Amino acid sequence: MPGVPTSRGCDGCRKSKKKCDELQPCSRCAKRQIVCQGSGQRRYKFQSLQVPKGAPDKLMPVVSVSTQQPVRLHISHVPNDTLTLMFVNSLEIRDVRYDIAYYGSFLRDLPRRLGSSPALDAASMALVSAHPYFQTKDIPPMVLSRFGKALRTLRDCLNDSKEARSPKTLCAIYLIAICQGWIGKSGKQRSTHSEAIMHLLKAVDLNQYEAGFPRDLILTLCVPVILEGIRDPLIQLPRAFWEHMVVLLHQDPPPPPYNAIPRPHLTVLELSRFPEYLHNPHLHLPEITSTYKELQNDSQKMFIFMGQDLMAMLPDILQSRYRAAYTLVAAVALLLNTILRSFDPSDTTLTQESALFTQSVIEGADRASCDRPLGAAYILPCLIIAMAASDNKQQAAQIEGRLIDYQSDFKTLEWRNCVAWLRSVFENHRMFGRLVKTDLDIDISELGVPGGCAMM
Structure with missing residues (x-):
């Protein structure tokens, strides 16, 4: 019968099968620079429920609290x-x-x-x-x-x-x-x-x-x-x-209508354009820029809302999904930001915004730790984008620690290969952007105009 141990150690130590000292944070999590969650909390486990007579098996998932009597699910029919x-x-x-x-x-x-x-x-x-x-x-x-x-x-x-x-x-x-x-x-x-x-x-x-x-x-x-x-x-x-x-x-x-709750404008229909944005960005720079600005506005409004009283009044599951939406918006905005930086690496504003979006993803991973595993399944792809996009060693180290921790939930995702592939895509864009800039400088110099001067 599958179950979760009654240990009150933190989630990270339990997943790694290590003894937890139950400090806040515990020594192991503090050393690894990851968020310490779950210390002292009651755990949930699955117990078997009897099925109707003559059924082919007796497997029936039911959630119960490990320190209490089993909680039976109430089904009207x-x-x-x-x-x-x-x-x-x-x-x-x-x-x-x-x-x-x-x-x-x-x-x-x-x-x-x-x-x-x-x-x-x-x-x-x-x-x-x-x-x-x-x-x-x-x-x-x-x-x-x-x-x-x-x-x-x-x-x-x-x-x-x-x-x-x-x-x-x-x-x-x-x-x-x-x-x-x-x-x-x-x-x-x-x-x-x-x-x-x-x-x-x-x-x-x-x-x-x-x-x-x-x-x-x-x-x-x-x-x-x-x-x-x-x-x-x-x-x-x-x-x-x-x-x-x-x-x-x-x-x-x-x-x-949800007039008081800011919602992201990114739909599945708009998301369908992202593969083309990533593989052929030079053909879609105006659209990428426009979508990026929209994602920036959405993330700012959503971030402000998460600190308001109305957010705290939402049911736990809606709060969790709203935090997920915010983290996903930050991740896809970071993806477009990295593409735009490939074609304009001297834009310091984009560089600063990249660091902010990366930090949002890191903090989103920390907030989602209490929702693992299913409620935080979206975090791994967000962290992969952040890892591939980051050129800050300190942030990269923080992201890697969280990737290692989160992969224990879904071990089939080979995040290192995903990061390496995405980094190679970004590098190809940077090389292409440098070639385009070099060709443009050559064309301008042949006209007798100093490079970098605006054409009137």
Whole structure:
């Protein structure tokens, strides 16, 4: 039965299986220059819940407090189907550290769709079976068996052209990708998932994806494709796909107003342009500059709001997600800042702003420590951007310490390779920027105009 020890040591010492002296901060965290979190706190653990008679297994994830009696989840209606019961119980876990809704709000609409797609059922079973174990990484054979069955079932489903285009098949691929990250299987196949999603998204008829679950699913699945496209320029959704999405999204009812809460303007549609910004920035410098200014304004407003009383009045889960949004805005702003600095390294303002955004990411990682693992899963890519962009040795050392610490949650992400690759991209841009500047200086000198003088 998986559980979390009742030790009151800090999170960092517990994850490293080291004895904690429970100081504030503890000696080990102070030496490593990382935030010391969790000392003296009660821990949560998963316990098994009896399932209906005749069920194929008795695995049922339930959160309970380690120092108290088990807390049973209250469900108004207990479905007859064991898989649906297991999925509902996973969704009932609202602790931000273990809330699977982090991967998309559409998951809450998934239980009533189970039972009509073998691929979706197998992927859902693999997900909820792995959920109680993903933090400890002590994966039992039963979970690995269900993961393998999900892969085989999906493969069979993809051979059916009609089933391959259905929203349920797309959702199955997404759930398998999540499960793969939890159980620590080799990351070599992760790009395959994004590539498969890309090809299926190209083939779907978006007009059949009405508002609600299907369209929320499509938007959620676009994100891993965009992120993979940043690493691999060949993984791209066509511009026609995004133009069609704009038309469909405008037909949806507008979201409820949040007049007092500043929201970032960065949407999935705008994020879809980032792979092109990164790989061919010289063709998009005006757009990059405009987006960067918008992100600057958003980050300033969000930072001010986080220090106001209204922020403290929000529920814990909304506070956590707002902090996540702020850190993500700072990270993507830092990405664009580094691109712009590549073409104008003498701009001291950009250099100062880079240091501020980097510090925001570092502080965001510290704030998110109490939300680990699931509630802080966004931190690793943010830290990777900050590490690749930083030319400050002190900040780089702080980032590296946090990357090492956070990778214990998701060991399949090889952050060192990601940082090295992104740094090489930035260096190529700097070399290109120097060549462009040199060519411009030569052209000006041939006209008899001193380099650096403004042309009137």
